[in-house]
Amino acid sequence: MTKRGASDDELSAQVGDAGLVRHVFDQMPSILAAVEGPELRIVAATGLYRSWTGRPDVVGTLVRDAFAEVIGQQLFQVFERVYATGESESQRDFRLQFDLPETGEQAEFFVDFSVTPLAGTGEERTGVIVSVADVTERVRERQAAQQRASAAEQRYAQARDMIDSLQRELLPPGVPVLPRVQVAASYLLANAEDSAGGDWFDSLVLPDGRVALVVGDVVGHGVTASATMGQLRVLLHERLATEPDIAAALNGLNAAAHRLRGAQATTVCVVTLDPRTGALEYCTAGHPPPLVLSPSTGNGRYLVPSGAGPIGVGGEFTVATVMNDHIVEGEVVLLYTDGILERPGRELAQSTVELVQASADVAADRALRDDAASTAERVCTQTLELLVRITGHRDDITLLAGQLVPPAPEQVWTIEAVPESLPPFHQQLNEWLTSARITGDDGDALRQAAIELLTNSIEHAYVDSADANEVTVTAVVTDAGHARVQVTDQGRWRPPSPSDDRGLGLQLTEHLVDSLHVDHGERGTTATATLLLHQPARLLSTGDLPWLTPQRPAVRTGPLLVRDDPSAPGPRLRVEGAVDAATVSEVSRGVRTLGSTGMRSLTVDLSGVTHLASAGVAALHRLTALHHGNGSELRLYAPTGTNADMILTLVNVPHHTIDPDLAADQPRLG
Structure with a gap:
């Protein structure tokens, strides 16, 4: 140095x-x-x-x-x-x-x-x-690698979204709503790169009144397995719908499997349940056997495997490969795929015991408290949570449950033909819909249709009669899974004459239900609306597991509230509750008062409206025209997915789906 x-x-x-x-x-x-x-x-x-x-x-x-x-x-x-x-x-x-x-x-x-x-x-x-x-070259190489990785992640995310969407399209959107059998389903995608899987479920009412429950599993993963699954599901559905014999339907699927890529060795479990007797017929074609759960005792038992082999491997399905059993009222039959058994860190024997213990605890309501869910729904969601949250999962998991329940009775109301009868009927109808397990979009559609038909009779049937008269409303869920609402009066038929503000009730009802038939004569008029019911299935990925999914808010049935909002940047009226023939005058009065009879612009917030009848639509038509004629604007605000948005969209009434008082440029429908 x-x-x-x-x-x-x-x-x-x-x-x-x-x-x-x-x-x-x-x-x-x-x-x-x-x-x-x-x-x-x-x-x-x-x-x-x-x-x-x-x-x-x-x-x-x-x-x-x-x-x-x-x-x-x-x-x-x-x-x-x-x-x-x-x-x-x-x-x-x-x-x-x-x-x-x-x-x-x-x-x-x-x-x-x-x-x-x-x-x-x-x-x-x-x-x-x-x-x-x-080190420019080194950094540039690293940046390029990061960009490639980012692009790959983006492509993976796009592919995953496409795969998830494909899976949701190939599976049924829901399960039937039936008077004697409560059906529920959950499908959890594998958390893997080729997450599209071959699991499927299906449920349908057979021509002889029995209910068919189906769960299947195509070998492999990826888009090919998913596409094969979609074809097999439709084939088996059509076979059962036209020839409700399990062995014959599976033989038809067996023959088709030789023509479908990747269909060989598919496992299927088919169960038919007679809602009147509780009799079960089933075949486990290479598939794990169903579980029967008893909420009253808290016990569960596996059905005896039928001994049949998978689809497309040379075996034939006969009477000998179809087994029989029986459940009583309240019991649940649970079908599942092997993804719930083949969880990480679990031997098959251990998983088999865990599944029956967890599902039996859930069925007996001694696991997690969820008063809003039916027993079948709890079994399909809480069982997933209890088992998967500890071990995770590698494969798709499908759960399909059917519970034998007492039938929802036919409901008959005799109602005085005056507008004041609408609010109490609205409450009674909501109670019946809840008891019949009709929720979601189907519940909204039936609620709207029933109110429209009743309002139509109240306003038109007895217009020439001085005496108080009655309207009869009948509601029932058929064994085939249709809701039927029938409104009968003894008045005189008056042909509808649609205009901007009248005659909208029948038009709305036709949009909301599968069929509307009006029969009129000298003794009165009967209007019958029919809707095929479905309960949405839980189609899930890891990011939206069922215990993290918010429940649909309950329908509010309180009194109508019409109040101004002094904190808003300009005149603003908020409407909450049902707007029908009995309450529409209050809404009109509030709009006219705050809008100074159309002379100044006004926002009407309809986000809290639980029911917008044709009478309310007609009033909004008239009020909008009043403001327009005076050079002002009546801004109707109905967020996407609300009852008011659905009705205003159906009848092409312009409205804002984003609050017009919060932003300048707003999407406007109509």
Whole structure:
């Protein structure tokens, strides 16, 4: 090591001839420079430094003059700190931009550099030494790899969304709503790259009144397995719908499997349940056997496997491969796929025991409390939660449950034909819909249709009669899974004459139900609306597991509230509750008062409206025209998915789906 303060002769003796040392320094394969003094003057630079920076005559210049374009890049501050403190500093992947004098172009580099103190002949610091390594290529390669990974992640996310969407399209959107059998289903996608799977479920009412429950599993994963699953599901559904014999239907599926790619070795479990007797017929074609759960005892039992092999492997389905059993009222039959058994860290025997224990506890309501869900729904969601939240899952999991329940009775109301009868009927109808387990969009549609038909009779049937008269409303869920609402009066038929503000009730009802039949004669009119019912199935991915899924809010049935909002930026009226023939005058009065009878613009917030009858639609038509005629605007606000949005969209009434008082440019429907 060279001693500080050594003479030139001593230095030459230690490190070699000065001329040779300068020559070696200049030839070093390092980007190296030395600067001196607080003004940071460059006093030495290797040849590679000079060529790399494009400045062959840089020695003797101040750093800030030689690289003026770098001043704002926080580089010179590092030199100054090291010179001032004597403590070395270094940086990695430091992005640096400077001009190349020969071309006039700005070059960008990534460098690793270190700055160390430079001592003079004494103890004092005279400057700093800067050592640079050009790592631009390394950083660019890493950035490119990151971009490729990001692009791959984006493609994966897009593919996953496509796969999830494909799976949801190929599976049935829901299960039937029946008077004697409560059906529920959950489907949890595998958390894997090729997450599309071959699991499927199905449920349908057979021509002889029995209910068929089906769960199947195609070998493999990916889009091919998913596409095969979709074809097999439809084939088996059609076979059972036209020929409700399990063996015959499976033989038909067996024959088709030889023509479908990837269909061989598909496992299927088919169960038929007679709602009147509780009799079960079933076949486990290579599939795990169903479970029977008893909520009253808290016990569960596996049915005996039928002994049949999977689809497409050469076996034939006969009477001998179809087994019989029986359940009583309240009991649940549960079908499932092997994804619930083949969970990480579990042997098959252990998983089999865990499944029957967990599902029996859920059926007996001694696991997690969920009063809003039926027993069948709890079994299909809580069983997933209890088992999967601990172990995770590798494969798709499908659960399909059917519970034998007492039939929902036919409901008959005799109602006085006056508008004041509508609010109490609305409450009674909601209670019946709940008891019949009709929820979601089906419940909204039936509620709207029944009110419209009743309102139509109240307003038109007895217009020429001075006596108080009655209307009879009948509601029932048929064994085939149809809801039928019938409204009968003894008045005189008056042909509808649609206009902007009248005759909308029958039009709305036709949009909302599958069929509407009006029979009228001298003794009165009967209007019958029919709707095929479905209960949505839980089609889930890991991101929306059932215990994280919010429940649908209950339908509010309180009194109508019409109030202004003094905190709004302008005149604003909020309407909450049912707007029908009995309450529409209150809404009209509120709009006219706050809008000064159409002279000033007004926002009407309909987000809290639970029922918007044709009488309300007609009133909004008239009020909108009133404001328009006076040069003002009546802004109707009905968020997407609300009852008011559904009805206003059906009848093409312009309205805002985003609050017009919160943003300037709003989507407007109509």
